[in-house]
Amino acid sequence: MEYPIIDVSKQSVAQFATDSSKAKAVRSVAWYRFVRPTLVLGTWALAALYIRWCLANASEEELSLDAFMPGIAGIAIVVLAMVLWTFGRQMDAMNAHRVRRMPQTSEVSQPHTTHEIPEGDAGRCLVAYHDDDGMISHVTSVPEFERQAA
Template identity: 85%
Template sequence: MEFPIIDVSKQSVSQFATEGSKAKAMRSVAWYRVVRPTLVLGTWLLAALYIRWCLANASEEELSLNAFMPGIMGIGIVALAMILWTFGRQMDAMSTNRVRRMPQTSEAQAPQTTHEIPEGDAGRCLVAYHDADGMISHVMSVREFEREAA
């Protein structure tokens, strides 16, 4: 499947049928709209019931703050490491000033492409304009771009 998973769950049976048989399309729609959400919700519900059972059957000593401190400290250490890693990567990216630039091409060399826009999905196809530094200056949908070009 060529679409991101969040878009696939919104597809109709006819859209799935373009990639395969009608039976496969019905199975795909059933999986993405019924079975998978039910499995996810069921997993969370079972986890909540298990935690409730554990807390209901725990002794006073097991429910004390001292019993939870090693777990809380472990989660805190992992969260702190992730935060420091994120800041370190951002500072590294800013210090090395890594900007990917597209090669300059003339209008004659630029390839002419046509974009197929899936029906009802026009807001997800975008054209980005870049300034002289290679940063995005503004963005518009492909439909707006095609209207301006016409």
């Protein structure tokens, strides 16, 4: 599927049927609209019931702040790491637009833009497509790339 999951769940049976058979289209619509959301909501409901049961059967000692501190500290460390990672990525993205100076060399070498694919190794070579921000949008194998180019 080429669409994000949120867009796929909005598609009708007729839209799915353009890519596959009618039976598979009905199964896809049933999965994305009914079964998958039911599984997700059911998992959250079971988690809430389990947490409620744990809190109802816990002793006063288990419900004290001292008992929760290791978990709270662990969560805080993970949140802090994620915040720092996000700021670091944003700073790196801002620096990516800067022109970086390369050391001057006496020889001017042309980059090798084409490569030979070994005969038995073609299945392990990949072609990566990039979006405007330089991030990888999707990856295909060389045989798939050659089929698309032909």
